Structure formats: C-alpha cells, structure tokens
Amino acid sequence: MAEEKAGRDGGVQSLRRAFELLERLADTGGEASLSELAATSGLPMPTIHRLIRTLVQLGYVRQNTNRKYALGARLIRLGENASMQFGTWARPLLAELVEATGETANLAVLERDEVVYVSQVPSKHSMRMFTEVGRRVLPHGTGVGKAILSQLPAEDVRALLDRTGMPAYTDHTFTDPDELLAHLAQVAAQGYAVDESEQELGVRCIAVPLTGTPAPAAVSVSGPSGRLTREAVSRIAPLVQATAATLSTHLAESA
Missing domain, CATH: 3.30.450.40 (GAF domain)
Structure with missing residues (x-):
C-alpha cells in the first residue's frame, strides 16, 4: 500500500503536471517562458523548471534561442x-x-x-x-x-x-x-x-x-x-x- 500511495502521489501527479505543461505550450500557439507557464498553470517555478528540463531531455519540448520553450519534434x-x-x-x-x-x-x-x-x-x-x-x-x-x-x-x-x-x-x-x-x-x-x-x-x-x-x-x-x-x-x-x-x-x- 505504501508503494502504491507513493506512486499515486509522486509519479502520477508528476505525469499529470507534465501533460498540463505540454497543453499550456500548445495553447500559446508558439512558445512561452517559464514565468508565463507558471502564471498560466499555477505550478511553483521549481516544479515547472524540473518538469521542463526532463521534457527537453526527452525531446517533447525544445528551448529556443530566446530561452523560451516550445513543443518538441518528438510529439x-x-x-x-x-x-x-x-x-x-x-x-x-x-x-x-x-x-x-x-x-x-x-x-x-x-x-x-x-x-x-x-x-x-x-x-x-x-x-x-x-x-x-x-x-x-x-x-x-x-x-x-x-x-x-x-x-x-x-x-x-x-x-x-x-x-x-x-x-x-x-x-x-x-x-x-x-x-x-x-x-x-x-x-x-x-x-x-x-x-x-x-x-x-x-x-x-x-x-x-x-x-x-x-x-x-x-x-x-x-x-x-x-x-x-x-x-x-x-x-x-x-x-x-x-x-x-x-x-x-x-x-x-x-x-
């Protein structure tokens, strides 16, 4: 039960938040900064930074030269x-x-x-x-x-x-x-x-x-x-x- 609870509170919540960020990026029609994502998602900046870094590493998000973020080609x-x-x-x-x-x-x-x-x-x-x-x-x-x-x-x-x-x-x-x-x-x-x-x-x-x-x-x-x-x-x-x-x-x- 402890492992299941940890999975629900940690892994599933992180997954949900990651998809929420992807949807926020899609809603912008182009690109967004971390502060803009924080304003629209309501998530803490450290959480957004951690999730975005992981999504960039996986190719689902890319960072542009202006340091803003957009949906990645892997999607x-x-x-x-x-x-x-x-x-x-x-x-x-x-x-x-x-x-x-x-x-x-x-x-x-x-x-x-x-x-x-x-x-x-x-x-x-x-x-x-x-x-x-x-x-x-x-x-x-x-x-x-x-x-x-x-x-x-x-x-x-x-x-x-x-x-x-x-x-x-x-x-x-x-x-x-x-x-x-x-x-x-x-x-x-x-x-x-x-x-x-x-x-x-x-x-x-x-x-x-x-x-x-x-x-x-x-x-x-x-x-x-x-x-x-x-x-x-x-x-x-x-x-x-x-x-x-x-x-x-x-x-x-x-x-």
Whole structure:
C-alpha cells in the first residue's frame, strides 16, 4: 500500500503536471517562458523548471534561442499516429455517410496550423474529389478548415492566419481576414460550412465541426458541383451534422 500511495502521489501527479505543461505550450500557439507557464498553470517555478528540463531531455519540448520553450519534434509522431488511429476508428461512420449521400466522406483534424485528412471513404461514382488521407492544406481554403475555424475565438483565427498567410487556391478562395471572419460567423450560426470551389474548381464540400474533441476536427461530404448542387446541400447538411454529432459523442464517452 505504501508503494502504491507513493506512486499515486509522486509519479502520477508528476505525469499529470507534465501533460498540463505540454497543453499550456500548445495553447500559446508558439512558445512561452517559464514565468508565463507558471502564471498560466499555477505550478511553483521549481516544479515547472524540473518538469521542463526532463521534457527537453526527452525531446517533447525544445528551448529556443530566446530561452523560451516550445513543443518538441518528438510529439509529431505521436500526434500523427493518434490522428490516423482516430481516422480508422471513424471509418465505419464515414461509410454510412457515403451510403446515405452517395458522395465521398472525409474526416480531418487541425494540426500545427494545417488541416490534415485522417480518414476517407470514397464515393462509388467514377467522378469524385481526389483529396487523399495524409494530405495537408491550410484551413482558410477548405470546407473542413472553415468548419474548424468557426469554432475558434476570432483572435486565435487571426493569429493563425498571420502565421500561415491566405494564399488563393482558386479565384473563389478567401484571401482577406476580415471577410473570412465574417463568413465564419455565418458558418457558426448555420452549423456547417460550404466550400464553393475554394480549394478545387468544380468541387463543392459540406463540412461540420466536431465538438468537445481533444483536437479541433471536422467531417465533410464532397463531390462535383454538378452533382452536389446547392439544392442537395440543404438535404445532405443534416446528415453530415448527425455524423459529426455521433463522432463527438463517442469521443466524449471515451475521453
């Protein structure tokens, strides 16, 4: 019993605090000093210094030349593997969405300012969207990206856009931050985003954000504009919303 208590009070608590620091670093969107981490975490400075030193040694945190700290490269493999496993778990629900809509269903998450597609079930039609699992795109020019951004505070969206820029994928891509933010308010109000050939000409996409997930994510249905008409959007959007709600609930229950 004494060993178990020592393990609970020492090892587990230290592990919890280490992950809290990693999450605080992630929340900064870039880097933070020890004093900033102390202010946001409420942990004593000696504790933070000890934990950060260990995380740096393991490669999960790095110290920049300005002596501030940021997430380390060793987390990339963990995050990517977790995302792909999430995609595998969600695939049966995406398959049901394809059966109901006849179009390609996708699941994407926000990683390091980019949207990465982690799962896809293709349409049975010969003409379909050719986004593939593992593809990374900037969020301002995609349906899933806009759905995800619609759930973030405006200041966080502006900071992200400052870091990534807003290159035009097509003539329909949003390239002005103010116009995009106004559009995102509409997306949040209606509960889904529509990509009107903003990523790829001739392709329309309906995307719905997941809620309560550890990482920002969205599910979408995409297809040629000639088949996925504006009239079809009103019919298909509720189906995508239902799938997003089911995925969100399952994730909340397993958390």
